[in-house]
Amino acid sequence: MNLSIAEENYIKSIYKLEEEGQEAVSTNALASELDTKPASVTDMAKKLKEKKLIEYEKYQGINLTADGKKAALSIIRRHRLWECFLVDKLAFSWEEVHELAEELEHVRSEKMTNRLSEFLGNPQIDPHGDPIPDAQGKMGKPRAHTPLHKTKAKRLEVVAVSDKSTALLEFLNAKGIRLGTQLDVIERYEFDNSIELKIRNQPAFTISEQVSKNIMVKPI
Amino acid sequence: MNLSIAEENYIKSIYKLEEEGQEAVSTNALASELDTKPASVTDMAKKLKEKKLIEYEKYQGINLTADGKKAALSIIRRHRLWECFLVDKLAFSWEEVHELAEELEHVRSEKMTNRLSEFLGNPQIDPHGDPIPDAQGKMGKPRAHTPLHKTKAKRLEVVAVSDKSTALLEFLNAKGIRLGTQLDVIERYEFDNSIELKIRNQPAFTISEQVSKNIMVKPI
DNA sequence: CCTTTTATTTAGATTTACCTAAACTTTATT
DNA sequence: AATAAAGTTTAGGTAAATCTAAATAAAAGG
Numbered sequence A, B: 001m002n003l004s005i006a007e008e009n010y011i012k013s014i015y016k017l018e019e020e021g022q023e024a025v026s027t028n029a030l031a032s033e034l035d036t037k038p039a040s041v042t043d044m045a046k047k048l049k050e051k052k053l054i055e056y057e058k059y060q061g062i063n064l065t066a067d068g069k070k071a072a073l074s075i076i077r078r079h080r081l082w083e084c085f086l087v088d089k090l091a092f093s094w095e096e097v098h099e100l101a102e103e104l105e106h107v108r109s110e111k112m113t114n115r116l117s118e119f120l121g122n123p124q125i126d127p128h129g130d131p132i133p134d135a136q137g138k139m140g141k142p143r144a145h146t147p148l149h150k151t152k153a154k155r156l157e158v159v160a161v162s163d164k165s166t167a168l169l170e171f172l173n174a175k176g177i178r179l180g181t182q183l184d185v186i187e188r189y190e191f192d193n194s195i196e197l198k199i200r201n202q203p204a205f206t207i208s209e210q211v212s213k214n215i216m217v218k219p220i
Numbered sequence C: 001c002c003t004t005t006t007a008t009t010t011a012g013a014t015t016t017a018c019c020t021a022a023a024c025t026t027t028a029t030t
Numbered sequence D: 001a002a003t004a005a006a007g008t009t010t011a012g013g014t015a016a017a018t019c020t021a022a023a024t025a026a027a028a029g030g
Helices: A005-019 A027-033 A038-050 A066-089 A097-104 A110-119 A166-175 B005-019 B027-033 B038-050 B066-089 B097-104 B110-119 B166-175
Strands: A054-056 A062-064 A155-161 A182-189 A194-198 A205-207 A215-219 B054-056 B062-064 B155-161 B182-189 B194-198 B205-207 B215-219
Touching: A005 A027, A005 A038, A005 A062, A005 A066, A027 A038, A038 A054, A062 A066, A066 A097, A066 A110, A155 A166, B005 B027, B005 B038, B005 B062, B005 B066, B027 B038, B038 B054, B062 B066, B066 B097, B066 B110, B155 B166
Parallel strands: none
Antiparallel strands: A054 A062, A155 A182, A155 A215, A182 A194, A194 A205, B054 B062, B155 B182, B155 B215, B182 B194, B194 B205
């Protein structure tokens, strides 16, 4: 199956929205994810259905077929491996790599992808904590799922960040939060769902619900 | 200046044909280099002229402007650095990397390009022996220029290969010819311009003019 | 120098991936 | 259940990069 860059981007976004729990991905949701218009999504949906990569009926939303899922995992694999490359080998920081990987991911060569993986030591997670599918399209573990704002635990470790925008990642950098950082929850404020945190001996600080939603943690 | 992939490919090809000695690059030559039709070239020529990357008058052929040359060198730099990466780090052989680099070269990020260069140890030549322009767009030396079929010398060293097609490179692989290989010319046959060669102690073999044209050498 | 050949350009279509505006479904609300 | 609101699709259009076929210009040959 030979996909255009646009088609790959649609597949990737559909996969993402399905992962986030949407039973069937709506035209609107996909349009806003891809920063395009609903009418364009309808057009593309017809094309991807033709190619048997999605299930789609008028007004009923979109789901990936098995083939579509396979394609998505292949794109995600390439994306995350390039992110590792940029961080591990070219010394980029985690907030810089998403956009570049968006471009590099579209160079389709299984041989290159597999050699890149090997060169990087077959990494299991990317710089944002997301698991990297293997050459067969198997995703290690299904990504760390507990966002900080839904945990009760007091001592936590950051395992992933779900929003890859430069803005959020730079904010986290500034606060000293990165992958593996240990957090102590000092206080949860009901009225705005903000959370007061502390890292080791550093002074405490507060983060909004917006932020805590995007920090995936596990108790320690 | 933001160029599309198509525009970048035109710029690169114009640069190549100018290098090969064409005073003004003809519509036909460019069309066949890019494997497209003359009519398409005319269309694109108008656009690139608009962007001040080429000089172009109807029926008069095409030349790069200073800006066009700068753009070309930037693309070539990216192309050749990725070729080095693929060969040095991912263990590809020289006949496999051209196509992949054609795609990777279109990811435009000066920061990434410069870091890639540094990561590779700021290489001066790519796996085919072509010089790599530096970050300022300066090309080390102007590529080794003597094709094997034009030399009189008997003892030679291979310094570059001008045709990057898989076919030629695989043929050279099979014969044991690679960058730095030392050749002894046994005989030159006038009637078809073929050349009989020997490498060290191996048995002699003959190559056609087609091939010898594309092997750049220096006497030793 | 005139004619033929070759090279180049124009005109008009096509494809992909978009868009806007209008029409139509579905869902939510009273 | 009727109607309003929200979501989705259709219809028709645009821009980029192609193409074919026809027209035109330049070069080559007698």
